[in-house]
Amino acid sequence: MHRYPKWPIHLALIVVSIVMLTPLYWVFKTSVAGENIFSYPPSIVPKDPHIFFFVDVWYVIPFAQYFLNSVIVVAIVIILNLVFNAMAGYALTKTFRGKGAVMLVLLSCMMIPFQATIIPAYLVTAKLGLLNTYAGLALPELSHIICILIFKASFDSVPKSLVEAARIDGVPEWKIVYRIMLPLSKPAIATNVILSFIWSWNQLLWPLIVVRDVDMQTLPLGLSYFLSYFEDTTGALYAFCVMVLVPTMAIFLLAQREFIQGLTSGATKE
Amino acid sequence: MKLLRTLVLNRFFAAAAALAITVGAINLYVASNDEGILSGQVADVQGKPVAGAEVILFMPALIGLDEIDRQTTDETGAFEFRAHGQHHPALQVQADGFEDSDLRRVRLYFRNQNRSLDTPIVIGADTNEG
Numbered sequence: 001m002h003r004y005p006k007w008p009i010h011l012a013l014i015v016v017s018i019v020m021l022t023p024l025y026w027v028f029k030t031s032v033a034g035e036n037i038f039s040y041p042p043s044i045v046p047k048d049p050h051i052f053f054f055v056d057v058w059y060v061i062p063f064a065q066y067f068l069n070s071v072i073v074v075a076i077v078i079i080l081n082l083v084f085n086a087m088a089g090y091a092l093t094k095t096f097r098g099k100g101a102v103m104l105v106l107l108s109c110m111m112i113p114f115q116a117t118i119i120p121a122y123l124v125t126a127k128l129g130l131l132n133t134y135a136g137l138a139l140p141e142l143s144h145i146i147c148i149l150i151f152k153a154s155f156d157s158v159p160k161s162l163v164e165a166a167r168i169d170g171v172p173e174w175k176i177v178y179r180i181m182l183p184l185s186k187p188a189i190a191t192n193v194i195l196s197f198i199w200s201w202n203q204l205l206w207p208l209i210v211v212r213d214v215d216m217q218t219l220p221l222g223l224s225y226f227l228s229y230f231e232d233t234t235g236a237l238y239a240f241c242v243m244v245l246v247p248t249m250a251i252f253l254l255a256q257r258e259f260i261q262g263l264t265s266g267a268t269k270e
Numbered sequence: 271m272k273l274l275r276t277l278v279l280n281r282f283f284a285a286a287a288a289l290a291i292t293v294g295a296i297n298l299y300v301a302s303n304d305e306g307i308l309s310g311q312v313a314d315v316q317g318k319p320v321a322g323a324e325v326i327l328f329m330p331a332l333i334g335l336d337e338i339d340r341q342t343t344d345e346t347g348a349f350e351f352r353a354h355g356q357h358h359p360a361l362q363v364q365a366d367g368f369e370d371s372d373l374r375r376v377r378l379y380f381r382n383q384n385r386s387l388d389t390p391i392v393i394g395a396d397t398n399e400g
Contacts, residue, residue: 052358052377052379056357059358254285
């Protein structure tokens with residue numbers, strides 16, 4: 001059998017990695033050097049790096065308040081996502097009349113962008129009296145169809161015999177999910193946590209519409225208003241971007257193993 | 271003991287603990303160095319201290335700078351501001367018979383950080399010298 005050399009593949013992957021990581025490096029570099037993005041020639045290595053732009057961001061805007069708002073909203077989103085998506089995923093493992101139609105509706109809804117549903121979402125939130133509240137900010141993010149399907153795929157891989165044995169012992173359905181399904185689906189839980197964290201942490205459009213008070217703003221919304229405060233804000237702006245990015249990257253780096261397992265669980269049949 | 275070992279080796283717990291310890295240490299340092307003491311010295315172009323010079327402390331505003339305090343240097347040319355409440359103040363010196371100094375921006379790591387300027391603020395040539 002002819003063995004192909006591996007170095008072209010590695011070379012191609014290195015080039016792609018450099019291309020993908022260059023914008024991220026540029027953001028970090030500008031956050032510590034403050035070089036204007038339009039300056040020519042651009043410097044690869046930061047000149048006189050310092051962390052004072054991060055200090056500026058901390059004090060110029062109420063970063064701690066925005067951070068706390070984002071954390072509270074994300075916590076609500078993650079917890080309720082786990083509850084709702086796990087329940088929905090477990091229901092989809094059952095065989096019931098109309099299951100095909102339900103799956104079709106769910107898959108079809110995945111193709112509708114959030115922006116197309118923003119008016120009814122706003123009207124519902126307003127009617128519920130949840131405008132300018134943490135619950136209102138979290139409401140559209142409480143369940144994601146992709147995460148439901150991830151849980152479904154993970155629950156499908158749990159041996160049916162375990163579930164049957166639990167039913168014979170008289171275990172209620174919610175306890176089957178809580179005591180049997182979820183402990184065996186830790187990759188799916190990690191994937192759900194990471195995806196719901198990333199999507200809700202970076203959400204801009206919904207907080208822009210729902211939030212009325214400056215104190216209720218989340219980090220991405222604060223960043224968009226920060227742009228309008230000062231003219232020459234390149235270093236501080238990029239420092240703000242880094243401060244918004246770091247929690248997402250930290251969560252992903254900590255849980256990447258479970259995340260990848262969760263995405264690939266159910267991909268192969270045993 | 272086993273539980274403790276399991277917790278310490280858990281990367282989520284280790285990351286959270288490291289973050290908590292770092293934040294705690296930073297807060298302790300800040301709490302012990304936040305009297306807002308900003309001190310320095312004023313000298314002329316020859317390096318001689320200038321007594322009786324007026325040092326103006328500015329804070330950044332939406333447009334330009336706003337003055338927040340003034341101090342007069344003593345016989346050694348030294349000045350000291352306290353509790354300025356800023357993280358990015360600026361200093362300028364004015365003295366009779368001298369050209370005004372350039373604006374010296376001071377970068378601090380946190381608001382009211384105690385800081386002593388490394389180099390004196392230099393005011394311009396003596397306008398009385400022929």
